[in-house]
Amino acid sequence: xxxxxxxxxxxxxxxxxxxxxxxxxxxxxxxxxxxxxxxxxxxxxxxxxxxxxxxxxxxxxxxxxxxxxxxxxxxxxxxxxxxxxxxxxxxxxxxxxxxxxxxxxxxxxxxxxxxxxxxxxxxxxxxxxxxxxxxxxxxxxxxxxxxxxxxxxxxxxxxxxxxxxxxxxxxxxxxxxxxxxxxxxxxxxxxxxxxxxxxxxxxxxxxxxxxxxxxxxxxxxxxxxxxxxxxxxxxxxxxxxxxxxxxxxxxxxxxxxxxxxxxxxxxxxxxxxxxxxxxxxxxxx
Amino acid sequence: xxxxxxxxxxxxxxxxxxxxxxxxxxxxxxxxxxxxxxxxxxxxxxxxxxxxxxxxxxxxxxxxxxxxxxxxxxxxxxxxxxxxxxxxxxxxxxxxxxxxxxxxxxxxxxxxxxxxxxxxxxxxxxxxxxxxxxxxxxxxxxxxxxxxxxxxxxxxxxxxxxxxxxxxxxxxxxxxxxxxxxxxxxxxxxxxxxxxxxxxxxxxxxxxxxxxxxxxxxxxxxxxxxxxxxxxxxxxxxxxxxxxxxxxxxxxxxxxxxxxxxxxxxxxxxxxxxxxxxxxxxxxxxxxxxxx
Numbered sequence: 237x238x239x240x241x242x243x244x245x246x247x248x249x250x251x252x253x254x255x256x257x258x259x260x261x262x263x264x265x266x267x268x269x270x271x272x273x274x275x276x277x278x279x280x281x282x283x284x285x286x287x288x289x290x291x292x293x294x295x296x297x298x299x300x301x302x303x304x305x306x307x308x309x310x311x312x313x314x315x316x317x318x319x320x321x322x323x324x325x326x327x328x329x330x331x332x333x334x335x336x337x338x339x340x341x342x343x344x345x346x347x348x349x350x351x352x353x354x355x356x357x358x359x360x361x362x363x364x365x366x367x368x369x370x371x372x373x374x375x376x377x378x379x380x381x382x383x384x385x386x387x388x389x390x391x392x393x394x395x396x397x398x399x400x401x402x403x404x405x406x407x408x409x410x411x412x413x414x415x416x417x418x419x420x421x422x423x424x425x426x427x428x429x430x431x432x433x434x435x436x437x438x439x440x441x442x443x444x445x446x447x448x449x450x451x452x453x454x455x456x457x458x459x460x461x462x463x464x465x466x467x468x469x470x471x472x473x474x475x476x477x478x479x480x481x482x483x484x485x486x487x488x489x490x491x492x493x494x495x496x497x498x499x500x501x502x503x504x505x506x507x508x509x510x511x512x513x514x515x516x517x518x519x520x521x
Numbered sequence: 522x523x524x525x526x527x528x529x530x531x532x533x534x535x536x537x538x539x540x541x542x543x544x545x546x547x548x549x550x551x552x553x554x555x556x557x558x559x560x561x562x563x564x565x566x567x568x569x570x571x572x573x574x575x576x577x578x579x580x581x582x583x584x585x586x587x588x589x590x591x592x593x594x595x596x597x598x599x600x601x602x603x604x605x606x607x608x609x610x611x612x613x614x615x616x617x618x619x620x621x622x623x624x625x626x627x628x629x630x631x632x633x634x635x636x637x638x639x640x641x642x643x644x645x646x647x648x649x650x651x652x653x654x655x656x657x658x659x660x661x662x663x664x665x666x667x668x669x670x671x672x673x674x675x676x677x678x679x680x681x682x683x684x685x686x687x688x689x690x691x692x693x694x695x696x697x698x699x700x701x702x703x704x705x706x707x708x709x710x711x712x713x714x715x716x717x718x719x720x721x722x723x724x725x726x727x728x729x730x731x732x733x734x735x736x737x738x739x740x741x742x743x744x745x746x747x748x749x750x751x752x753x754x755x756x757x758x759x760x761x762x763x764x765x766x767x768x769x770x771x772x773x774x775x776x777x778x779x780x781x782x783x784x785x786x787x788x789x790x791x792x793x794x795x796x797x798x799x800x801x802x803x804x805x806x807x808x809x810x811x812x813x
Contacts, residue, residue: 242712255684263654324554325561328555347800350799352741355772355796359571421546449650451745479656506645
C-alpha cells in the first residue's frame with residue numbers, strides 16, 4: 237500500500253514537472269500556427285521590411301519595419317541611460333556601501349523591480365512627459381521619454397545581476413591590485429569589473445529583454461505613431477504597443493498580422509534568452 | 522643641454538606627482554559611482570513620494586463603492602476581481618511549482634536529461650514578455666478552449682506566467698534544507714513521501730512562501746497579459762467565466778481615457794501601497810529564514 241502511494245506521488249511530481257515543457261510547447265504551437273500564415277499572406281519581405289503600416293486602408297499595407305525600429309530605438313535608448321547608472325550603482329552596492337545603508341538599499345532595489353509597469357507608465361505620463369516637453373521641446377511623447385522611463389525600469393535587473401557578478405570575483409584579485417599600489421577605484425574599474433564582465437553582460441542582456449518586452453509603460457509615453465522614426469523628440473510605436481493598441485478592434489487578416497507581430501517579438505526574446513544562456517554556460521567553463 | 526631638459530621637465534614631474542597624489546581619475550570615478558547610486562535611489566523615492574502626495578488626497582470613500590458607475594469610477598469591484606484572480610492563479614501555480622521543485626530536487630536522478638530540459642523551459646518562460654502571454658492566453662484559453670474573456674482565462678494565463686518564479690524559489694528553498702534532515706527522517710523509518718512532506722517542506726516553508734508572495738505581487742501588477750484574456754468589464758465578475766478587470770487594468774483604463782486622472786492617482790496609491798506591503802512581507806520572511 238505504502239509503496240503504491242509512493243509510486244503514484246512520484247508520478248504526480250513528474251507530471252507537474254513536465255508542465256513547464258508543455259507550456260512552452262503550447263505557446264510556440266499556438267503563436268506560430270496563428271501568426272506564420274499571415275506572414276505568408278502578406279509576404280515575409282513586405283511584412284518585415286515594409287515601411288508603411290496602414291491596416292485599415294484599401295488596399296491595406298502591413299509593414300512592421302517602423303515598429304521593429306521603434307522597439308530597437310527605445311531599447312537602445314534604455315540601455316544607454318540604464319546601463320552606466322546601473323553598473324555604477326552595483327559598484328556602490330558591492331564595494332562602497334556601509335552595511336547599515338545596504339540593509340535599506342538592497343530592499344529598495346527589489347522594490348524598484350516590484351513596482352508594476354502600469355505605475356511606471358503613469359509616472360512617466362504625469363512627470364516625464366511634461367519634463368521632456370519643457371526641457372527639450374516637442375510634445376513630450378517621444379523616443380527620448382520612453383528611453384528614460386525604460387532606462388529606469390531596467391535598473392533593478394542590471395543592478396541585481398551585476399552586483400552578484402561583482403561579489404563573485406575572488407577577494408584576492410582586489411587585494412592583489414591594492415598591494416600593487418593601485419587606488420581602490422582603479423582596482424575596481426581595472427581589475428574587478430573586467431573579471432566580472434560576463435556576469436555584467438548577462439545582466440545587460442536581461443535588461444534588454446525587459447525593455448523590448450515592456451508594453452504598458454511604453455504605450456503611455458511613446459506617442460504610438462505607426463511611422464518610421466522621425467527624431468529623438470518625435471513619437472514612435474513599438475512592437476508590443478502595436479499589439480495592445482489594435483488587437484481590440486482588429487479582425488481577419490489584420491488580427492492575424494498582429495499575432496504575427498507577437499511572433500516576431502517572441503523570436504527576438506528567444507534569441508536574447510539564448511544569448512544569455514550561452515554567456516552563462518561559458519562562465520561556468 | 523641635458524640639464525636644461527631636466528629643468529624643463531621638473532615642473533611637469535612635480536605636477537604629475539601632485540596629480541598622482543590626488544588621483545584625479547580615481548576621485549572622478551568615485552564621484553560618478555556616488556552620483557549614479559544617488560540618482561537611482563532618488564528616482565525611487567521621488568516616484569513613491571510623488572504618487573503618494575498627489576494621490577492620497579483623492580482617496581475618497583466614493584472610490585470604494587460596491588457598484589461601479591461612470592460617475593463614481595469605484596475601484597472596489599476591481600479590487601475584488603484582483604483578489605479572485607490572485608486566488609485562482611495561485612491554486613494552479615503553487616502546487617505545480619512546488620511539485621516541480623520536489624521532482625527536481627528530491628526525485629530526479631543526477632544527469633537526467635529531462636531535468637535540463639525543464640530548467641531551460643522554465644528559464645524561457647521567465648523571459649517571455651507579458652504581452653506574449655496575453656496573446657497566447659487569448660488564442661488558447663479564450664478562443665481555442667472557448668472560455669471567452671473571463672477571470673478563468675486570465676488566471677490560467679497568469680498561472681503559467683508566475684510558474685517559473687514559484688518553481689525557482691521553491692527549488693532554492695528545498696536545496697537549502699540540509700541532507701542530514703532527510704537522512705534523519707529515513708533513519709527513523711519514514712518513507713520518501715513522508716520525509717518530503719513532513720520534514721523537507723516544513724523546513725523550506727519560509728523560502729517557498731517568499732516566492733509565493735513575490736508571485737502575488739506580479740499578479741496584482743499585471744496588465745498586458747490580462748487585457749485580452751480577462752477583459753476590461755468594470756463590475757465584479759459574477760462567476761469565473763465572466764469578464765472582470767483587475768486593479769492594474771482599471772488604472773490603465775482610467776489613465777488612458779484621460780478623463781479620470783485624479784482617480785488614476787488614487788488607484789496608483791492603492792497599487793503602490795500594496796506592492797510596498799508585499800515587498801516588506803517577502804523580505805521579512807526571507808530574513809527570518811536566513812537568521813535561523
